Amino acid sequence: MASNKSLLMLPGDGIGPEVCQEVRKVLDWMDKRRAVSFDVKEGLVGGAAYDAHKTAITDETMQDAMDADAVLFGAVGGPQYDNLGWDVRPEAGLLRLRKEMDLFANLRPAVTFDALLDASTLKQEVIQGLDIMIIRELTAGVYFGEPRGMQTLPDGTERCIDTQSYTKAEIERVTEVAFDLARKRGSKVHSVEKANVMKTGVFWRQTVSELHKSGKYDDIELHHMYADNCGMQLVRNPKQFDVIVTDNLFGDMLSDVAAMLTGSLGMLPSASLGAVDEFGRRKALYEPVHGSAPDIAGQGMANPLAMLLSFAMTLRYSFDLQEDADLLEQAAQAVLSRGIRTGDIMAAGAEKVSTAQMGDAVCEELDKRAA
Numbered sequence: 366m367a368s369n370k371s372l373l374m375l376p377g378d379g380i381g382p383e384v385c386q387e388v389r390k391v392l393d394w395m396d397k398r399r400a401v402s403f404d405v406k407e408g409l410v411g412g413a414a415y416d417a418h419k420t421a422i423t424d425e426t427m428q429d430a431m432d433a434d435a436v437l438f439g440a441v442g443g444p445q446y447d448n449l450g451w452d453v454r455p456e457a458g459l460l461r462l463r464k465e466m467d468l469f470a471n472l473r474p475a476v477t478f479d480a481l482l483d484a485s486t487l488k489q490e491v492i493q494g495l496d497i498m499i500i501r502e503l504t505a506g507v508y509f510g511e512p513r514g515m516q517t518l519p520d521g522t523e524r525c526i527d528t529q530s531y532t533k534a535e536i537e538r539v540t541e542v543a544f545d546l547a548r549k550r551g552s553k554v555h556s557v558e559k560a561n562v563m564k565t566g567v568f569w570r571q572t573v574s575e576l577h578k579s580g581k582y583d584d585i586e587l588h589h590m591y592a593d594n595c596g597m598q599l600v601r602n603p604k605q606f607d608v609i610v611t612d613n614l615f616g617d618m619l620s621d622v623a624a625m626l627t628g629s630l631g632m633l634p635s636a637s638l639g640a641v642d643e644f645g646r647r648k649a650l651y652e653p654v655h656g657s658a659p660d661i662a663g664q665g666m667a668n669p670l671a672m673l674l675s676f677a678m679t680l681r682y683s684f685d686l687q688e689d690a691d692l693l694e695q696a697a698q699a700v701l702s703r704g705i706r707t708g709d710i711m712a713a714g715a716e717k718v719s720t721a722q723m724g725d726a727v728c729e730e731l732d733k734r735a736a
């Protein structure tokens with residue numbers, strides 16, 4: 366059936382293709398049971414693209430990503446690619462997608478499901494009912510700042526530079542996303558930087574404060590916090606947070622910390638969003654927070670829930686299919702409540718399943734809900 370909803374699926378490397386396979390099952394289910402169909406195109410990215418084309422993403426695939434309503438991304442990378450040239454290593458494909466699609470707002474929700482309270486390394490009372498949203502700036506900062514790279518000083522000393530760089534507009538636009546999103550949640554934002562040691566931190570804090578005082582966000586409670594303290598507070602008392610907005614590098618690290626509040630990195634989805642255009646559309650890429658997990662790849666051990674929950678975010682943010690997104694999230698929760706677990710979230714008395722069995726169990730729960 367023809368559809369005006371286009372998806373580009375980029376499974377990538379390692380466990381990327383394994384977890385994307387489980388999304389295909391949900392796509393089939395939606396087509397059959399909900400009469401919602403997508404035009405799905407597939408492409409290569411990361412090491413898979415390098416093996417075929419000697420580049421981490423081809424210009425054609427890049428164009429497909431620009432044209433799609435949403436991109437579903439698995440994961441990239443692996444030890445066999447670690448010594449490749451900088452511009453062709455797998456991670457370069459992901460960074461190119463983020464930069465050229467201008468996906469500046471990366472939403473990384475960390476929600477602790479009751480069924481997984483025993484999977485976290487933290488005490489139950491610390492994490493029960495946790496629902497926080499980390500918004501990571503994704504297209505600037507030290508990931509993209511110039512100059513960067515090796516230099517040789519006049520006395521022959523070698524040094525290497527990365528540059529942290531932010532314009533005011535780059536800080537403002539991601540902060541606006543954070544304030545707007547907070548308004549639909551708990552109306553509280555923690556802005557995180559290191560204004561005590563970094564000039565960009567001072568600028569970040571000042572810009573966020575100015576925007577907050579502009580009169581548009583009087584209903585939002587704003588707090589400033591240093592990034593090192595934030596890492597500690599996330600483990601000490603994560604429920605003090607509602608929305609955290611932070612730069613590219615701090616957001617990368619803090620979201621991996623937040624993953625363990627939910628039980629596993631295999632549980633954390635994400636949405637990377639661009640600006641809303643004149644037609645109300647925005648470019649978007651959805652991916653689990655985890656990587657290609659070379660240590661478990663090819664063994665059917667990966668937890669596909671981060672990928673499936675990323676697909677739920679796709680339904681919610683790119684296609685306004687709120688009911689379907691709810692169904693998928695509820696199905697994932699129900700499977701966990703039945704004690705079905707992949708190895709990363711295994712607990713005593715639970716049933717250990719493979720990646721494919723977890724995907725099947727989610728589809729079974731979807732069936733029950735749609736009946």
Ligand SMILES: NC(=O)c1ccc[n+]([C@@H]2O[C@H](COP(=O)([O-])OP(=O)(O)OC[C@H]3O[C@@H](n4cnc5c(N)ncnc54)[C@H](O)[C@@H]3O)[C@@H](O)[C@H]2O)c1
Binds near residue numbers: 632654659
């Ligand atoms: N978005 C991405 O594509 C992305 C993100 C992070 C890392 N990477 C790349 O992935 C490769 C491996 O990096 P890493 O080991 O630091 O991080 P990783 O996220 O791949 O793995 C970290 C640990 O978490 C486990 N894990 C991750 N996802 C899981 C899942 N779904 N189910 C069960 N266990 C899971 C892994 O087995 C591993 O022990 C590197 O090449 C890195 O650059 C890619």
Ligand SMILES: CC(C)[C@H](C(=O)O)[C@@H](O)C(=O)O
Binds near residue numbers: 442
């Ligand atoms: C693979 C890598 C480029 C990426 C990042 O550092 O942004 C990853 O760690 C992530 O969290 O998405």
Ligand SMILES: [Mg+2]
Binds near residue numbers: 621
């Ligand atoms: Mg990361």
